[in-house]
Amino acid sequence: MTIPTETLAVVAHAAGDLRIETVPVKNPADSEAIIEIAYGGICGSDLHYWQHGAAGESILKAPLILGHEVVGTVVQAAFDGSGFAVGTRVAVHPATPGVGDGAPFPLDRPNLSPGCTYLGSAARFPHTDGAFARFVALPCHMLRELPAGLTLRAAALVEPASVAWHAVSRAGDLVGKRVLVIGAGPIGSLIVAVATRAGAAEVIVTDMHDLPLATAMAVGATASLMATDADAIAQVAADVVFESSGSHRGLASAMRGATRGGRVVMVGLLPSGEQPALISLAITRELELVGSFRFNDEIDEVIAALSDGSLVIDSVVTHEFAAEDALEAFEVARDSSRSGKVLLRF
Structure with missing residues (x-):
C-alpha cells in the first residue's frame, strides 16, 4: 500500500487540551517499520x-x-531487513531501555534502566511520542508477532496485561495463596486474572464502584469488598496484596489487609513527593513492600497465554470508540464508575 504523508493522531497539548489532529507520518529509520495501528487502549x-x-x-x-x-x-x-514482513500482525512493547546517566541498575531488569524511554511519555525532552495514530514508524525491537488465532482486538490488552504479569511475578509463588487486590480498574482486574492463572486459591478484590468489581469477578476474583469497608479489608489477612489504586489510602488498605509476614506489591503509581503510609504496621507485621514498574519480556508470556486460552480477559474492555471520537472516549475512560478499559479504533 502507499503510505500517506499525514495521519490522524491524538495529541495532548497541555492540561485540559486534548486534540484530534493531522500530523506528519515520521520517516522511518532503517531499523523501523511502519505500522497501521488497529487499536489503542x-x-x-x-x-x-x-x-x-x-x-x-x-x-x-x-x-x-x-x-x-x-x-x-x-x-x-524495515529497510535493513530486520523485523517482520508486510502483513504481519503485531503487538508493541513500548519501552526502549537505555543506560542514561550511567546510574547502576540490574542488567536483567532493563525496565529499571535510567535511560529507558516509553512511547507516549513526557519523562524526557524532547518527549517520546506515542502511537495513538493510524500510521506510526516504530523500532523493530518493539514488535511482537501475534499468533494466527489471536485477533487484534483481543491483543489490544497485551501491554497492560504484561504490567499485571510483571506485578504477579514480583509477588513470588501464588499457588494456594490468599490474594487481595486493592483497586479493580483495568490493571487491578488484569492482576486478578493473572493471579488466578498463577494458582492463587482465593482472590479478593476491592473498589469504590460496582462495575469494576463485577469485571474483576468475571475474570476470576472469588470475592469482592467495597473499598470503604475498612474492617472487612483488615480481616482478609492476605498472603499477598497488590495495591493498584495508586492512592495512599489504597496503600493503607493494602497494609491492613496483609497477613503478618505478608508481601505487598505496589503497582499503582502514587503522586510524586512524600506520601503518608502505615510504616509502623509494616514494621511490626514484618511486611515486605515490593515495587512493580512496567515490565520486561513478560509480554511474550502474555501473548502465549492469550493465544492458548489460559488467560481470558476480554471482559476488561468495556467500551470502543473510533479514533475520531477520542475526546468522548477520554471522558468515558476518566469515569471508573462506568468504564473499564476503553479502546480507540484506528
Missing part, C-alpha cells in the same frame, strides 16, 4: 497528561502524541 497515564498536563513527574513541555497500548499490522518493513 487508553491508560491512566494518558488521562493524566490530558487532565493535569503531567503524569507523576513527567511534565508536558510540548505537544505529545499519546498512546502506548497498541496493536496493528506492518505495512512497510
Whole structure:
C-alpha cells in the first residue's frame, strides 16, 4: 500500500487540551517499520497528561502524541531487513531501555534502566511520542508477532496485561495463596486474572464502584469488598496484596489487609513527593513492600497465554470508540464508575 504523508493522531497539548489532529507520518529509520495501528487502549497515564498536563513527574513541555497500548499490522518493513514482513500482525512493547546517566541498575531488569524511554511519555525532552495514530514508524525491537488465532482486538490488552504479569511475578509463588487486590480498574482486574492463572486459591478484590468489581469477578476474583469497608479489608489477612489504586489510602488498605509476614506489591503509581503510609504496621507485621514498574519480556508470556486460552480477559474492555471520537472516549475512560478499559479504533 502507499503510505500517506499525514495521519490522524491524538495529541495532548497541555492540561485540559486534548486534540484530534493531522500530523506528519515520521520517516522511518532503517531499523523501523511502519505500522497501521488497529487499536489503542487508553491508560491512566494518558488521562493524566490530558487532565493535569503531567503524569507523576513527567511534565508536558510540548505537544505529545499519546498512546502506548497498541496493536496493528506492518505495512512497510524495515529497510535493513530486520523485523517482520508486510502483513504481519503485531503487538508493541513500548519501552526502549537505555543506560542514561550511567546510574547502576540490574542488567536483567532493563525496565529499571535510567535511560529507558516509553512511547507516549513526557519523562524526557524532547518527549517520546506515542502511537495513538493510524500510521506510526516504530523500532523493530518493539514488535511482537501475534499468533494466527489471536485477533487484534483481543491483543489490544497485551501491554497492560504484561504490567499485571510483571506485578504477579514480583509477588513470588501464588499457588494456594490468599490474594487481595486493592483497586479493580483495568490493571487491578488484569492482576486478578493473572493471579488466578498463577494458582492463587482465593482472590479478593476491592473498589469504590460496582462495575469494576463485577469485571474483576468475571475474570476470576472469588470475592469482592467495597473499598470503604475498612474492617472487612483488615480481616482478609492476605498472603499477598497488590495495591493498584495508586492512592495512599489504597496503600493503607493494602497494609491492613496483609497477613503478618505478608508481601505487598505496589503497582499503582502514587503522586510524586512524600506520601503518608502505615510504616509502623509494616514494621511490626514484618511486611515486605515490593515495587512493580512496567515490565520486561513478560509480554511474550502474555501473548502465549492469550493465544492458548489460559488467560481470558476480554471482559476488561468495556467500551470502543473510533479514533475520531477520542475526546468522548477520554471522558468515558476518566469515569471508573462506568468504564473499564476503553479502546480507540484506528
